[in-house]
Amino acid sequence: MNFSKLPLTQAMLANLDAIGYKQMTPIQSEALPAILEGRDVMAEAKTGSGKTAAFGIGLLHNLDVKKFRVQSLVLCPTRELADQVAKELRRLARFQHNIKILMLTGGESFGKQLGSLSHQAHIIVGTPGRVLKHLNKESLDLSNLNTFVLDEADRMLDMGFIEEIESVLSFVPKERQTLLFSATYDEEVKEVAHKLLHEPVVVQTTTDE
Numbered sequence: 700m701n702f703s704k705l706p707l708t709q710a711m712l713a714n715l716d717a718i719g720y721k722q723m724t725p726i727q728s729e730a731l732p733a734i735l736e737g738r739d740v741m742a743e744a745k746t747g748s749g750k751t752a753a754f755g756i757g758l759l760h761n762l763d764v765k766k767f768r769v770q771s772l773v774l775c776p777t778r779e780l781a782d783q784v785a786k787e788l789r790r791l792a793r794f795q796h797n798i799k800i801l802m803l804t805g806g807e808s809f810g811k812q813l814g815s816l817s818h819q820a821h822i823i824v825g826t827p828g829r830v831l832k833h834l835n836k837e838s839l840d841l842s843n844l845n846t847f848v849l850d851e852a853d854r855m856l857d858m859g860f861i862e863e864i865e866s867v868l869s870f871v872p873k874e875r876q877t878l879l880f881s882a883t884y885d886e887e888v889k890e891v892a893h894k895l896l897h898e899p900v901v902v903q904t905t906t907d908e
């Protein structure tokens with residue numbers, strides 16, 4: 700399926716074409732229609748299947764660039780994965796010049812992050828511990844969040860991040876879109892999806908590929 704079948708702006712479609720994304724990957728064509736309808740989505744697909752663009756196109760769709768508030772948060776298990784997600788989001792948002800995407804991960808200067816946060820950001824990509832630290836110190840305000848993404852959910856649960864994730868969620872509006880992406884879909888992931896997502900659309904592509 701082609702991206703032009705989706706209710707995306709001409710600018711987004713032109714950019715996808717420019718970065719060489721001609722056809723949707725299976726997980727994108729399964730998940731994006733529901734994501735763009737504003738539904739909560741739990742998506743399982745193996746590594747390398749294009750999950751980042753699936754939620755990235757979704758959160759960019761919900762974004763109002765004129766509003767200088769954090770509107771999307773993507774939580775990742777590690778700094779390296781957060782860095783990859785931030786890079787892909789920047790590629791997807793190339794056509795929007797004034798968009799600000801900020802990384803908040805451990806192993807980086809907290810003070811520097813404080814400085815960046817004082818100038819606001821539209822999208823935060825981070826690891827649970829560091830994001831929670833900013834929330835507790837009130838240097839990060841998520842009261843305007845509309846999209847919450849858990850990337851590599853299975854890995855985050857393996858790494859014992861569930862309590863931090865739940866604490867982060869206590870700072871996030873109840874009225875929001877929640878997207879959960881995972882390479883596997885076991886009982887533990889299912890349980891968390893049930894707890895954090897509201898009437899989710901469940902999309903699995905692993906078995907058909």
Ligand code: ADP
Pocket residue numbers: 719720721722723724727744745746747748749750751752787
């Ligand atoms: P995952 O998170 O599922 O492991 P990624 O989001 O990192 O996968 O994507 C894997 C690769 O596929 C990246 O290099 C990305 O740029 C590329 N990609 C994603 N969607 C498309 C698409 N529709 N067409 C072509 N390449 C794509």
Ligand code: MG
Pocket residue numbers: 750751850851
């Ligand atoms: Mg990924």
